[in-house]
Amino acid sequence: MSTSTTRRIRGSRRRRSFDLRATAVYFALLALLLVVLGFVVRAAGAVAERRPVWTAVLCLVAASAAVLALRGRRRRHLAERAAQQAAAALQEATRTALDALEAPAEECPRSRVPTVDGMPADDRAPVDYEALDPDGFEQAVAALCERDGCSSVEVVGGAGDLGADVVAVDPQGRRVIVQCKRYGDGNRVGSQELQRFGGTCFTVHEADVAAVVTTSEFTAPAVEYAAQCGIVCVDGQALRAWSEGTGPTPWSLGHQTPTAP
Secondary structure, three states, X not given: OOOOOOOOOOOOOOOOOOOHXXXXXXXXXXXXXXXXXXXXXXXXXXXXXXXXXXXXXXXXXXXXXXXXXXXXXXXXXXXXXXXXXXXHHHHHHHHHHXXXXXXXXXXXXXXXXXXXXXXXXXXXXXXXXXHOOHHHHHHHHHHHHHHOOOEEEEEOOOOOOOOXXXXXXXXXXXXXXXXXEOOOOOOOEOHHHHHHHHOOOOOOOOXXXXXXXXXXXXXXXXXXXXXXXXXXXXXXXXXXXXXXXXXXXXXXXXXXXXXXX
């Protein structure tokens, strides 16, 4: 009689099935959260100086989202719901922060004195343009253009500017080229300076409206030449009226079809 040895077969452990769909959803939500976090950090940096309270709120929300993401490896389903809620909160906070950035520009009245060198001017006193250096004067004129509805305002003055110090687009969509002359009393803008500007403002810079803005005055020949060419002359008195909101803007006086010199 033979004795057979019975081999005991151990039951294999049942492996946990891999859920591809749940894993894909988890990583998609995590990627979305990272994109939103990057956008919020960029927006928060822009408002950090003017809106410190919002900056603190965004940092707290971002920290909470990061903690929830780390815990997601153990509690996946809870982390998915928390990530969705955090993403919604971050989007809402981003919209609020962007609204806060846009609010000052929408509430700026037309008669407000422009900002010079990043410092707000007193609304009750006009800017002393003669006290500015040439670069500061160009910045101040650009601020006036932006204040009164111009878009794409740029300060391009410098070596090789060919007479263009400020470039802008007025509310009617016309291209505005401005040359800035910060002169003291007794130093008037002459016809030769107007002629040099007239030779480039329309042909080179393709201006629809060309203007020369000065803190001083223009000579009679300069005014005559400007009238023939369609160049707007803004002297110190007209500049103060423009700045205070009691005078016209240069583009409202601009000639549509200038006469060739």
